[in-house]
Each structure stands twice: as structure tokens, then as C-alpha cells.
Amino acid sequence: MLLHWIWLAHRPGVYDREKALLLRSFRDPEEVFYADREALDYIEGLRDSARESLQNRDLEPARKILADCEREKLHILTYQDAAYPPLLKNIADPPLVLYYKGQMPDFGATAAVAVVGTRKASAYGLTTAKRMGYQIARCGGLLVSGMAAGIDAEAMSGALSAGGAAVGVLGCGADVVYPKANWPLYRDVEAHGCIFSEFAPGTPPAKWTFPKRNRVISGMCHGVLVVEAPERSGALITANQAAEQGRDVFVVPGNIDQASCVGSNRLLRDGAVVVSSGWDILSEYAARYPDKIRRDEIRPKQTAREQAGREEEKSRPKPAQTADDSKKSSGLKKKLDPKTIDKKASGPYSDVNASFTGDEKLVVDALKNGERQVDQVIAETGMTTGRLLAALTILELKGVVRRLPGKRIALRQG
Secondary structure, rough: HHHHHHHHOOOOOOOOHHHHHHHHHHOOHHHHHOOOOHHOOOOOOOHHHHHHOOOOOOOOOHHHHHHHHHHHEEEEEEOOOOOOHHHHHHHOOOOOOEEEOEEEEEEEEEEEEEEOOOOOOHHHHHHHHHHHHHHHHHOOEEEEEEEOOHHHHHHHHHHHHHOOOEEEOOOOOOOOOOHHHHHHHHHHHHOOEEEEEOOOOOOOOOOOOOHHHHHHHOOOEEEEEEEOOOOHHHHHHHHHHHOOOOOOOEEEOOHHHHHHHHHHHHHHOOOOOOOHHHHHHHHHHHOOOOOOOOOOOOOOOHHHHHHHHHHHHOOOOOOOOOHHHHHOOOOOHOOOOOOOOOOOOOOOOOOOOOOOHHHHHHHHHHHOOOOOOOHHHHHHOOOOHHHHHHHHHHHHHEEEEEEEEOOOEEEEOO
């Protein structure tokens, strides 16, 4: 039976969505393996080329993969196993087989949060990623990332230093260490967490494997946090996939003069939730996991290397964003609803004479008489959803507005 799972998972010419369709139409991959062409013709949504590929019943490649797993001490998790991440099972194109090393976490026991960002991060980004990873673990969350250099690695390091588990999802075989410099992190995650891959053992990293990997990172998590991402970034692909999958998208605001923050700052404009601590994220799921999630925002100790990096960055000229920075990210605004973060309650904002743009003043005036639903503010001001979200983000950063559960907003105490 396991051979048939591997056979179907790596069947060339059959899309992941088609494999999921086959599992809904047949009891298991073994039944798919023995299905004749006539039975496959009844499956709507299956391409002719996929039907042709499924007629190849050679199990030798699957036997080789199974032997490689035994040699590399890799475990195999199938779509029908009870330990398979429940959120990942519900995406449109889940991997049928996951290969892994380490200790399988209980994905149903607490909130899983992915942290992603650029490989070429600033000192601010690296320090923030480590702090967010540390706080997510301290607050009881399960940290997931891609184990790339930069933001991913620092976030995972932070989670491990907090005594939490970390889950790495690779864009290569689970037995392949990439980049090579990540060997110490790979070893630590294997010892204190879990390393996953949908790719067969020995598969090298390639341009096509990372976008494919990103849907798994977002798919197995409740939310995705983008710490620092330039205009063109795999982290933005992950954020868009998260939005398509119905996951929450969180962003740490970055320096507007830093090129590596252009993409992540744009996500804020398009409706992502601005956060500054691990608790800002985990508070979203505290009611769902009351026995696991607790508030704990202690920061990790900063290493001498991190402190030196911060000092060096302070003295470095900041690159300006390009004229193309004004372009909207590809459809994220349509996929994201305004999210809410639980904040400490406070009275209404009193400084009504503060300096605001026209849209910001419209929002402030609408909230002077008390909290409102987002839809109410749109109706009262005549603003579009996009304009309101952009104004809200700036007002949150200014400390003027707070978001409340149930898509409500209110002014803060001045």
C-alpha cells in the first residue's frame, strides 16, 4: 500500500489538484493504481495526459524512493494518516506524501504560525525575526518556516532558544541540507522539532521547488507572518497563497526607506494585520487553544553579532524605493479581509487636532462618538475598502486607532 502512495505522489504529468481529485473518487492509491482507462474516463476534471500517465504501473521508482528513505532514516506520512496536518489536508492541492525527520508535532494541539522573509535581511529584520520566533514559541505557538538563510533561519533559531519546537519545510529532499551553512540549524531542528519535504530523498533545490514548497508552509499553518520582504520575494508568494487558502497574514512594519521592506510594507496597505510581538499573533487563537496559548513577551538576549549588525546598519545609507513601488501587489487586497488583533482596552483618542491626511481625518471623525464596525465606517465616510484599510494601517502605526474583535475599530486614548 505504501508503494502505491509513493507511486501516485510522484506520478509525472498529474497535477496535485488531480491527485486530490483521484483520492476523492477512489478509496486509496492502490485502487487508482489498478483502475482501467474506462474508470478514469468517468473522473471529471482529469486531463487526458493525466489519464495516460496513470496507465503506467511501474513501481520500481517507488521502491527506490522507499529504499532511499530507509537508508536516510526518513519517515513517511501519507494524506490518510491521522498525524497528517489537518489544515494542510483541506487545501486544494495537498501533497499526498510527506517525508520527514525528527519528532512529528501534534498540529491539532495548538496554533501553527509560519514566519517568512528575505534571505538578504537587514540587521533589524534578523533581530526582529529571532524575537518573533522566540515570542511565538514562548506564547505556546508552533513555529513553521522554510529553513532558508536570513529571516527563516533566525525565526527558527529564536523558537528553539525559547525551548519550543520548530518545523522546517524544505524545497529539496528532507535529507538535503540547503544552504550548507544551515547544517547546525538542520541538526537542531531535527533534534527538537521536525523537517518536512514533499520531494523524494536526494531531490536538489531548484527554482520550481520553492514556490511549490511555499503552499505547504502556509497550508499547514493558521497564519503567516512576513517580517521583511522586498518587492519580488518568495515570502510574498507565501503570503498570497496563505490568503488564497483562507489563512491570516501578519506583517511586521519595516523601514519605508529600506528596499528589503517594500513588499512587506505593501502587504500592510493591502489589508494584512500589523503586529509587533508574538502575542499580537497568538492572541488571535487564544480562545481556540486556551490550554496552550498564554501571554509571554520576554525578548531573547541579543548576541554580540546582532548588536554589531545593528550598529553597522545605523551608519549605512538607506536605498530609496523605486517608482514601481506604488504598484499594488497581485490581488492580495481582494483575498484579505481586515483582520483584528486583541489590544489592551483604552479610552477614546483625545487629540482631534493631530495632523492627519484627508482619509485619516474622515476615519478619526467617524470614530469620535465611539467604536464602529469597519463596514459602518465605509458607509458613513463613503470611502472604498482599499482607502479605509490604507488609512487604518497608518493610524494604527501612529497609535491613534486600535482594532477590536468582530471587525470593529475605535480610537485610542490620547
